Amino acid sequence: MLTKRIIACLDVRDGAVVKGVRFEQLAAAGDPAVLARRYNDEGIDEVLLLDITATLEHRGALLETVRRTAAALFIPFGVGGGVRSLDDAAALFDAGADKVSLNSAALATPELITAIAARYGSQAVVVAIDARKNGVGSRFAVFGRSGTENARRDAVEWAREATDRGAGEILLTSIDRDGSRAGFDCALTAAVATAVSIPVIASGGAGTADHFAEVFTTGRADAALAASIFHFGEIPVAALKRDLAARGLPMREVA
Amino acid sequence: MNVAVIDYGIGNLASVDKALAFVGATPTRATAPAALASADAIVIPGVGHFAATQALNRDWRQPIRQALERRVPMLGICLGMQWLCAGSTEAPDVPGLGVIAGACDRLSGDVKVPHVGWNSLDDIAPESVLLRGLPLHGAAYFTHAYAVPVSGDAVATTTHGRPFASAVERDRVFGVQWHPEKSGQVGLAILTNFVACAAEVTC
Numbered sequence: 050m051l052t053k054r055i056i057a058c059l060d061v062r063d064g065a066v067v068k069g070v071r072f073e074q075l076a077a078a079g080d081p082a083v084l085a086r087r088y089n090d091e092g093i094d095e096v097l098l099l100d101i102t103a104t105l106e107h108r109g110a111l112l113e114t115v116r117r118t119a120a121a122l123f124i125p126f127g128v129g130g131g132v133r134s135l136d137d138a139a140a141l142f143d144a145g146a147d148k149v150s151l152n153s154a155a156l157a158t159p160e161l162i163t164a165i166a167a168r169y170g171s172q173a174v175v176v177a178i179d180a181r182k183n184g185v186g187s188r189f190a191v192f193g194r195s196g197t198e199n200a201r202r203d204a205v206e207w208a209r210e211a212t213d214r215g216a217g218e219i220l221l222t223s224i225d226r227d228g229s230r231a232g233f234d235c236a237l238t239a240a241v242a243t244a245v246s247i248p249v250i251a252s253g254g255a256g257t258a259d260h261f262a263e264v265f266t267t268g269r270a271d272a273a274l275a276a277s278i279f280h281f282g283e284i285p286v287a288a289l290k291r292d293l294a295a296r297g298l299p300m301r302e303v304a
Numbered sequence: 305m306n307v308a309v310i311d312y313g314i315g316n317l318a319s320v321d322k323a324l325a326f327v328g329a330t331p332t333r334a335t336a337p338a339a340l341a342s343a344d345a346i347v348i349p350g351v352g353h354f355a356a357t358q359a360l361n362r363d364w365r366q367p368i369r370q371a372l373e374r375r376v377p378m379l380g381i382c383l384g385m386q387w388l389c390a391g392s393t394e395a396p397d398v399p400g401l402g403v404i405a406g407a408c409d410r411l412s413g414d415v416k417v418p419h420v421g422w423n424s425l426d427d428i429a430p431e432s433v434l435l436r437g438l439p440l441h442g443a444a445y446f447t448h449a450y451a452v453p454v455s456g457d458a459v460a461t462t463t464h465g466r467p468f469a470s471a472v473e474r475d476r477v478f479g480v481q482w483h484p485e486k487s488g489q490v491g492l493a494i495l496t497n498f499v500a501c502a503a504e505v506t507c
Contacts, residue, residue, distance in 0.1 A: 051415070051464055052422045052443065089488070094422055123323055125445060125486050142316040147486060169316050170351030172420065172447035217447070218420065248420045271421065301422040301443040303488070 052299040053265045054094040054272035055290060056250060057279050059084055060101045061130075064114045066280065067101070079280065082117045088279065089124055091286040092303035096122060097150065097220070097274060100130030101195065112144045119145025127175055129220075133158075138165045142173070150220055152177040153193040156200045156207075159214055166215030174218075175250075176211040180204035180237060181224040189237050196224045204237065205244045212245045219249045220274070226254030230278070233260055238268035250274050258284065258292040265298055305499055308334040308343035310384075312359040315351040320381070323485035327496045337367035345502035346371055350383025354394040354408070354450065357387040361399060368401065377476040377502045379434075382448060385472065385479030394450050404472045404479060405455035411448075413465025418449040423482075425460040425470055425490070432459035434478045435471060436497050442490045444470065444482035451481060476501065 059066045059081045066079045085096045098118060100111045115128050128141045129150025138149045155162055155176050166174045179196045180189040189204035200207075208219050221241050223234035233254045242249040248271035251264045255275035264270045278284045287303070294300040307329045309317055317333065324331040324347070331347075334340060346368070350357065360368075372378065380388045391400045392408035400407070411417045422443040428435050444462075451468035454461050462470035462481070471494075472479040478498060484491035 050423065051419065051446075054421050119319075119322070121326075123326070123486065123492060124488050143318055145318055145322065147316065147319055166352075168314070170314070172351060172418070173316060217418070246416055247418065248416065271416065 050299045052094070052301045053270070053293070054250075055261070055286060055300075056095040056097055056272055056274040057084070057088040057093045057286070058252070058274050058276040059096065059098045059118075060276055061098055061111070061114060062101055064110050081114055082120070084280065085118045085122050085126075088286055089122055092290055092301070093124070093279075093286050094301055095125040095127070095272070097127040097129065099150070100128070112140055115141060115144040115146055129175070129177055134161070135164050135168065138169070142169060148173050148175050148217070150175040150177045152179065155211065156191070156193045156202070159210065162211060162214040162216050166217070171215050171217035174216050175220050176208075176216040176218075177220040177222065178204055178207060178211075178241070179222045179224050182234075182237070189240065192224060196227075205240050208241045208245050208249075212247050216247060218247055219245060221249055221251055223253035227252070228277070229254050230256030232256060233264035233268055233270070233273065235263055235268035238264055238270050242269035242271070248272060258289055261289065261293055262296055262298065265293070305329045305344050305502055306342060307331050307345045307347060307499065307502070308339050309347045309349060310360070310364060311335045312356075312364065314356045314359070315349055317349055319485040320347060320349050323492065323495055324499070327492055327499055329495075329499045337364055340367045340371050340376075343371065343376060345377045345379070345498065348378065348380040348384035348387065350381065350387065352383060354383065354386060354392040355398055357383065357395075357400070358398050360387055365401065372403065372477065375476050377498060378478065379498050380477075380479040381485075382481060382483060385481055386450060386452060388472070388477060388479050389452050392450050403477050404452065404474060405457045406453040406469075408450040408452055410450050411465050411468070415465040417465070418447060419464040420447045421445070423462050423464060423470075425462060427458075427461045429459040429473075432471070432473055433501055434473055434480075434494050434497050435459055438490060438493055444480070444484075444487040444490050446470075446482045448481060452479070
């Protein structure tokens with residue numbers, strides 16, 4: 050049976066892992082290569098490295114960080130942040146990334162999704178959507194540029210378009226919940242997950258094992274991503290997966 | 305141990321190279337068919353649409369056939385495995401190599417397609433060279449929409465909507481629908497077995 054994936058996110062700035070609270074107030078939390086290896090040993094299903102300042106600042110030594118992190122990692126490894134062109138994506142793949150995550154660039158140039166998918170396959174293209182509740186009803190607005198710019202798009206519509214253009218997965222972050230530890234936005238996740246045929250990775254708000262269980266059931270998520278709760282060892286990956294398996298959720302067992 | 309990884313212009317081969325090197329092989333990027341003449345083993349990678357294998361038919365079919373006659377071990381990964389079969393309904397006009405039984409068809413059922421993520425390897429054949437030593441129901445990382453049907457060549461099955469062949473084996477031709485370079489210890493174990501086969505240690 051296909052298992053639900055638990056993904057550790059490494060938010061990286063200048064080669065070091067940081068974790069933003071609602072995209073602000075950054076506090077250092079370690080070396081990405083060391084953290085990735087630790088999570089791999091603990092049974093994480095996938096690692097995503099997000100160069101969180103890349104869209105706003107210079108890219109710096111990202112490729113070297115990717116190379117170092119990928120060196121001993123034999124599970125899926127995605128990289129995002131500041132990917133603006135096929136050449137940017139190619140450099141990340143050469144450095145050891147298996148997937149690239151597109152956010153602002155996909156909003157500005159949706160053709161980039163198709164271009165990367167045509168060369169590297171849809172499985173290598175993740176479209177990241179940062180969304181927040183629209184105030185009225187159950188609609189969700191998309192924001193680009195690290196959550197600072199209203200893209201004037203509906204999250205469900207954009208996810209559908211990204212799928213049609215060749216995206217292999219959607220990484221869906223609730224800006225309202227990000228860093229809050231108040232639980233994933235299950236309404237947002239379910240709205241997108243039921244609208245597209247490709248996997249949806251829920252992100253933003255992980256605080257407890259209950260939150261993961263909720264987003265895998267009510268939220269219909271195929272995978273769930275977290276950062277700080279893993280970095281600070283508050284919820285060990287192995288314990289989380291055992292807990293979820295005991296609730297009847299399909300989890301990958303690691304010997 | 306020179307393992308030729310066929311580069312027919314699609315996909316990202318860095319992870320495959322890295323995993324082969326990790327298990328002690330020397331991966332070489334084969335960009336022209338002549339490179340297969342000196343290969344101890346051959347990996348046929350692949351992602352995307354079955355039509356992409358047209359490049360294999362055009363430039364690589366004959367040298368691969370010749371390598372098979374020399375009994376050079378061959379491992380098809382994902383789309384590379386699918387190409388070992390007769391063909392695929394994804395691109396009916398594009399023939400496969402036809403050394404593994406069956407033709408590929410789209411996954412279906414009450415499940416999301418494509419099939420993306422970790423799923424278990426079931427019904428592992430005890431005599432399999434490739435899967436020797438693997439735990440039953442060990443998990444591997446998949447990402448695909450079409451699959452090879454279960455046949456006598458299947459040495460493992462996986463179920464997503466319906467059961468399909470997740471690993472095949474016939475003599476020294478092997479195929480995995482999943483990504484050994486991305487499947488943790490399970491993946492490294494089968495690559496180790498494959499390289500050992502090429503060294504004539506185990507088959």
